[in-house]
């Protein structure tokens with residue numbers, strides 16, 4: 058039996074997903090289910106003067122309409138803390154419908170509950186809200202002068218400023234200087250399944266079916282807001298239709314669904330509409346970034362200054378930390394990373410795929426490209442010359458695959474034969490260009506202890522459980538592989554269960570940390586169970602393995618045997634049978650190293666692109682994308698490749714194709730958003 | 745002003761006025777006929793999901809922009825969120841649950857698994873219903889054709905290259 062970890066295993070949830078059998082949150086069947094519909098504010102700033110409910114309340118099937126006038130007060134105000142650290146994780150330090158104030162367009166001002174989806178939606182359209190509107194800010198340009206430098210960002214996890222050396226001095230001694238400046242529109246996650254919650258009360262106990270990337274975060278947040286013991290809140294999610302960061306935090310609609318269900322004494326489902334998805338679950342903030350690089354003739358960097366200015370909400374100092382990786386990848390004695398914020402009438406922004414790195418690395422790598430051009434050095438060569446041997450604290454990288462990734466990707470892309478001069482290659486009306494960038498992403502280590510449970514039955518079948526959640530990463534598949542190898546069982550004898558806060562706890566699956574942290578706990582649980590049964594066998598006078606050194610026992614296909622003498626052994630079931638055990642069980646846990654672990658923690662990669670531009674029409678087409686990545690041990694190349702490919706497509710779609718703008722239709726500031734997607738030729742990530 | 749809405753009716757559709765309250769309708773889905781009570785404003789999508797518990801057809805936008813709700817009506821792909829349930833009386837509706845005729849997975853379903861043509865799976869039923877129809881329509885000839893004729897099916901997980909690989913494989917196997 059050869060190990061399945063590292064194999065291209067098909068997804069174990071594939072059959073359920075391709076047949077439609079997979080049930081997502083909005084598809085949970087419950088007796089007496091009622092339907093909630095949110096009425097969002099149509100102004101960006103001001104107060105609700107009057108809400109006219111008569112028509113909505115008189116509409117067929119309406120069970121209740123909640124507004125700030127009758128919604129019970131929350132027990133405790135929410136405090137923004139990233140779900141990464143394992144605490145309650147409201148997306149913003151604000152809960153709507155506690156008073157008449159309106160801070161952003163789309164903010165819930167009423168929730169209608171009715172006995173059918175259509176009736177709830179229709180009645181919501183009958184709620185008339187009058188507002189007193191006040192001056193608002195929805196773009197950086199409207200309040201540029203009010204920009205400030207916060208102390209910390211990201212819910213307090215990151216400093217807003219990082220610096221070493223003297224950037225001005227570094228620029229003064231530079232032979233060459235490159236300055237770049239970019240503006241970026243806001244972006245929305247737009248997971249294909251909009252966020253949905255179904256809330257069901259049983260006396261004082263609440264069960265929430267929630268489309269979340271962090272069931273534990275939902276449990277803690279709702280318990281906090283409603284003043285409930287955490288043990289009275291259970292959160293379940295089996296399939297989540299995409300996350301991308303938008304389902305990492307517990308946004309207000311989740312708790313509103315629970316409050317509505319309590320109000321009408323029936324289970325309530327609240328599924329955001331696509332329009333509401335633009336004003337309910339955060340976004341990547343509108344931002345501007347500038348970078349100045351100083352360099353000597355040989356490419357050595359003498360200064361790196363990276364500044365970000367972005368829009369945040371009235372309540373929180375939130376910005377994706379743009380400078381976290383950009384100040385580490387290349388050796389430079391004088392570095393400064395600064396974030397500044399402008400407050401506006403938008404909800405608090407949040408993690409969005411590659412939070413911080415996506416935009417920050419774009420800026421760094423574009424500046425490096427300009428520098429390579431100015432120096433007349435090949436862009437790949439410049440990266441190799443500048444790459445730092447250690448992190449800024451002087452710690453060696455835990456692993457460093459940058460040079461190898463650059464080499465592999467350049468080779469398969471055919472980089473060496475290119476003509477580097479701009480506007481020299483044509484294909485009909487199209488100008489053809491090639492470019493490359495280094496990639497870097499932090500290895501997140503600030504989650505609490507992760508836990509898992511493994512149980513085996515005497516028949517040789519096993520169940521392995523953790524409270525992680527499957528939203529497309531392939532965690533269900535990969536954890537089945539890890540558990541099967543650790544237990545010495547074939548994959549089809551192992552069922553992996555997740556998505557329920559009654560199971561052993563793991564953190565929200567954010568920061569690309571899921572595979573690492575969950576697999577460590579799953580491995581430890583499964584290996585612990587194997588060791589327990591091996592110990593039982595070697596201590597058992599009736600076992601063929603009696604007296605053997607446990608380290609000499611291996612398990613294959615559920616049979617324990619001596620490494621040196623394969624004929625000597627017995628199955629798990631045999632030893633369990635003699636001990637009258639129907640099952641055996643072990644818990645496993647894993648605690649990440651402390652944040653000050655003496656290693657540089659970045660994952661490296663490289664990407665190459667061939668782009669066609671129609672200079673007359675301004676059309677941009679990405680013809681080829683090639684990437685190579687060094688993410689450490691790849692548990693399943695198939696699912697890993699899919700993640701990398703998705704990241705590459707998001708990466709180029711972001712500057713080329715996606716933007717959210719806040720427009721001001723006459724009736725108010727309800728965002729109108731557009732998003733387009735165009736599919737390039739096959740990207741080829743390599744790991 | 746009262747809004748008049750006229751719906752094209754086929755010969756076998758009942759013509760007497762119904763609604764606005766819920767009215768009985770006979771719907772043929774995956775070969776079985778169901779008698780459901782739905783208001784005339786209810787979409788085929790919500791009827792499938794909320795009344796018939798056929799939740800394989802997904803709701804991504806409810807406004808005709810994502811393709812997650814793609815089903816077939818008389819073998820032609822339509823967006824169930826933009827189709828009224830009552831307009832499907834007398835027609836054959838096929839959903840992802842009815843794609844395979846009992847004996848195991850449809851070749852397209854197998855190809856989607858083999859080529860890892862999804863992550864979260866939420867777009868997948870719609871992608872598959874579109875993909876099978878695409879080949880039947882003769883619109884899967886080239887990669888550019890596939891990209892064009894699948895462009896109504898959004899995959900936010902961005903599994904597009906793998907979706908195309910799955911379609912190519914089934915196309916070539918059936919050619």
Ligand code: FES
Pocket residue numbers: 802803804805806807808809810811812813814823824825826
């Ligand atoms: S739900 Fe019908 S097209 Fe999106």
Ligand code: FES
Pocket residue numbers: 249298299529861862863864865866867868898899900901902903
């Ligand atoms: S698989 Fe998630 S949207 Fe396509």
